[in-house]
Amino acid sequence: MSSRIKLPFKLGDSSKKMNEIEITETLKKDDFSFSEMVQYGFPYRPTTVTYDSVQKILAIGTKHGIIKIYGGAFVECSLQHPSEVEIVQLVFRVNEGALISACRDNYIHLWNLRQKKPVIANSLRFVKEKISRCLLPIAFNSKWLFIGTYCGNVYVVNLDTFTLSSYKIMWNNAIGMGKSSHPGVVVDLSQNPDDPTRLYIGFSTHLSTPNSVPIGHVVCWNLQQKASETVYTLPQGLTSVSWHYEGRQFMCSHCDGSLSVWNLRSADKPVSINYPHTRICKDETTSKFGAITKVVWSVVKSSGDSFIIFSGGMPSQTDQQQITGNAQTSKPSSYFLTILRGQTTNVLHMDNPIVDFHVISPSPHIADVPDPSAVVILLENDLVMIDLKSENYPLFESLHTLDLHESAITYCDYITEPNPIFYQNLLRLQSKQTLKRTFSQQENPISGGRSGSTIFGYNELIITGHADGSIKFWDASGCNLVFLYKLRTNRLFDRIQSTNAIPIVATNLNKEMNSNIKFDTKSTRANSGTNDEQQMLLNDDNPFSIYSIKMCCDGKYLIVAARGGHVTLFKFMGSELDKADEGLGDLSCLEIPIYHRNLTNDHDDLNKSATNSMINDLQSVSIKQNIDKK
Numbered sequence: 001m002s003s004r005i006k007l008p009f010k011l012g013d014s015s016k017k018m019n020e021i022e023i024t025e026t027l028k029k030d031d032f033s034f035s036e037m038v039q040y041g042f043p044y045r046p047t048t049v050t051y052d053s054v055q056k057i058l059a060i061g062t063k064h065g066i067i068k069i070y071g072g073a074f075v076e077c078s079l080q081h082p083s084e085v086e087i088v089q090l091v092f093r094v095n096e097g098a099l100i101s102a103c104r105d106n107y108i109h110l111w112n113l114r115q116k117k118p119v120i121a122n123s124l125r126f127v128k129e130k131i132s133r134c135l136l137p138i139a140f141n142s143k144w145l146f147i148g149t150y151c152g153n154v155y156v157v158n159l160d161t162f163t164l165s166s167y168k169i170m171w172n173n174a175i176g177m178g179k180s181s182h183p184g185v186v187v188d189l190s191q192n193p194d195d196p197t198r199l200y201i202g203f204s205t206h207l208s209t210p211n212s213v214p215i216g217h218v219v220c221w222n223l224q225q226k227a228s229e230t231v232y233t234l235p236q237g238l239t240s241v242s243w244h245y246e247g248r249q250f251m252c253s254h255c256d257g258s259l260s261v262w263n264l265r266s267a268d269k270p271v272s273i274n275y276p277h278t279r280i281c282k283d284e285t286t287s288k289f290g291a292i293t294k295v296v297w298s299v300v301k302s303s304g305d306s307f308i309i310f311s312g313g314m315p316s317q318t319d320q321q322q323i324t325g326n327a328q329t330s331k332p333s334s335y336f337l338t339i340l341r342g343q344t345t346n347v348l349h350m351d352n353p354i355v356d357f358h359v360i361s362p363s364p365h366i367a368d369v370p371d372p373s374a375v376v377i378l379l380e381n382d383l384v385m386i387d388l389k390s391e392n393y394p395l396f397e398s399l400h401t402l403d404l405h406e407s408a409i410t411y412c413d414y415i416t417e418p419n420p421i422f423y424q425n426l427l428r429l430q431s432k433q434t435l436k437r438t439f440s441q442q443e444n445p446i447s448g449g450r451s452g453s454t455i456f457g458y459n460e461l462i463i464t465g466h467a468d469g470s471i472k473f474w475d476a477s478g479c480n481l482v483f484l485y486k487l488r489t490n491r492l493f494d495r496i497q498s499t500n501a502i503p504i505v506a507t508n509l510n511k512e513m514n515s516n517i518k519f520d521t522k523s524t525r526a527n528s529g530t531n532d533e534q535q536m537l538l539n540d541d542n543p544f545s546i547y548s549i550k551m552c553c554d555g556k557y558l559i560v561a562a563r564g565g566h567v568t569l570f571k572f573m574g575s576e577l578d579k580a581d582e583g584l585g586d587l588s589c590l591e592i593p594i595y596h597r598n599l600t601n602d603h604d605d606l607n608k609s610a611t612n613s614m615i616n617d618l619q620s621v622s623i624k625q626n627i628d629k630k
Contacts, residue, residue: 039078040474040481041404042381043068047087049356049378053364054095056448060378061087061101069099069113071449073399074480079111079118091136091145093159094364100145100159102131108147110162122162129153132207135189138196138366146199148186150208154201154221167226174201174219174228183217184208188240192264193366194247197223204238206255214238214255218262230267234260242297245370251297257289257313257333276338276345277314288316290333296359301371305342307388309375311354313338314347337377339393346393348386352379360445374445381405387440397439399446401474401481404464410563411465411546414476418461422555422572426461426473426484465546469562489560489568490544 045063052058057071065081067090081087086104093100097114098121106126111118126149133148144165145157152171157164175183188202199221206214214237220230237255244250249271252260257277260270275289295310314333334353339346360374374396377384382403385396460476469490475482543564551558558570 038479040401042383042402046355046378048089049358049376050090050092051358051360051376052092052094053360056446058376058446059090059099061090067101070400070446072447074451075449076400076480077118081109088131089134091134093136100134102134106131108157124157124162124164133186133189138191146189148189150185152183152186152203154186169221174221175217175231176228187238190241190243192247193243193245199223200241202238202241206237218252232262232267239291240294242295244297245299251295253292253295253310255291257292259292259295276340290314290316294357298359298370298372300341301369307372308340309359311337311357350377350379352381355380385445387442389442390440394438394440396444399444401483404481407466407468407470409464410467411549413463413549415461417458419555423459423461430484463549465549467542467545469544469546471546471549471560487570489562489566492568493544493566
């Protein structure tokens, strides 16, 4: 059935009565169909990262079963598992257009990436075992996948048929029948670069029995003879194993923040045990260190210097407070990445905890000298790529929109076919922006893939408001989000600390002096009976958090409201594009006192409506008075 819509139109003199014209609406829900869903921004709650060194593409897995694949500019893909399950590990079949995902529900999936829309080609489920670690052998075109479990067993999967092989390694056979204690969870699987017939299995008890003292083992298993050859005992627990490219030594990272180096011929004791960050502690004997979660042992091809990269291992927060003298500056060990090159030590402090990292080498062949060129660091809320070839380790510029949630998004507006002049001016502003950071001049290691046609034929604009008071404009005309421009409202206001609740007072502004709007961040809050929206509105932690954004149809005026009671009116002036003041011109303010009434639990709804009505009345009266004065 068609519906009728009454639209008011003013015809002739504006003083005359408005006429209503009826328009027959014939569109139905059957006339609309789902076309395509596009996901923007950084993957939520990432768990693992992997890299194809030939195709130069990167994959990130999350706790909700989503895989994000990144290549060069405008090369981006999202994959969704059948269920929202945590991804334990991702493994590329290098240069074969295939990706293996191991999930927390004990499924192994093989993704086919060689078609336009990647799909799951095969799946395999472990019924009685919980997957902890995967290893695809270092040889190209290998059809065997090793699977380690929480029970300490290792299974082999035939990738051609995607079935479980009869070959398996039980934990009691691996550590020896003479040892009755369980070695723990399989935390690492690796192969000797010089002898692929020997598989090295890393066990640790810190995951299975976290409250006890961790014990680790590394077992050398002969794949041809199906027998255990050597067992290395690690009293500090084990988190990862990394090999020297010559295949004569391997390095272990431990739960107590130490690194140990072992010779193949000596299983009794390690060649060395080192606490890399002992020198920054005042008391070396009593200091405690965070666990080193992962280590990669490589070498510089030109000089032959060792190249060791690991995450964690920093002193405990108590020791850091003694060193810095400030409890607020101390961060957990998971925030730090350390690069040891020869005798030089570089400690990189990240903004978020490190989830995983991957060291990129130019050649995927195990016989070549590694010679790392970059390291990709997966953080909880960001992806960082560091150039290891250049001095001072500069960052690579990201080719994708990963900073969408740099500050939490509190408001979003979508505009289809914005004003052409306004849209072109935004593009001009994008081209005039200068980079605040000096990025690496080397080729970006994530540059694979080929971008297709993603333009929809019309312009689309997304405006996001953020918790820090910033406003960002994004071009959403294709499947990739392109950053255009950023406005900051928090720079127009100042914070003051006060014990008494006082109204917000504004002063007149001029060209020489920007805003000096002072307000009380400790203003009176409503009682516990208020709803979540009102509590967020009066939240002192993010007073500049954007609450609402409205823009006129021609893009000339933009009005922004913040949760702390700030309202800003921007006027976009094309002639002001080249000025540093973002084209705002003169600013003027109105004095709008806002009073908050305490709410009671008994009359919650009544007081809410009364408070809103009172605030609206006060604002209307104040605005009218100020306008009359002017």
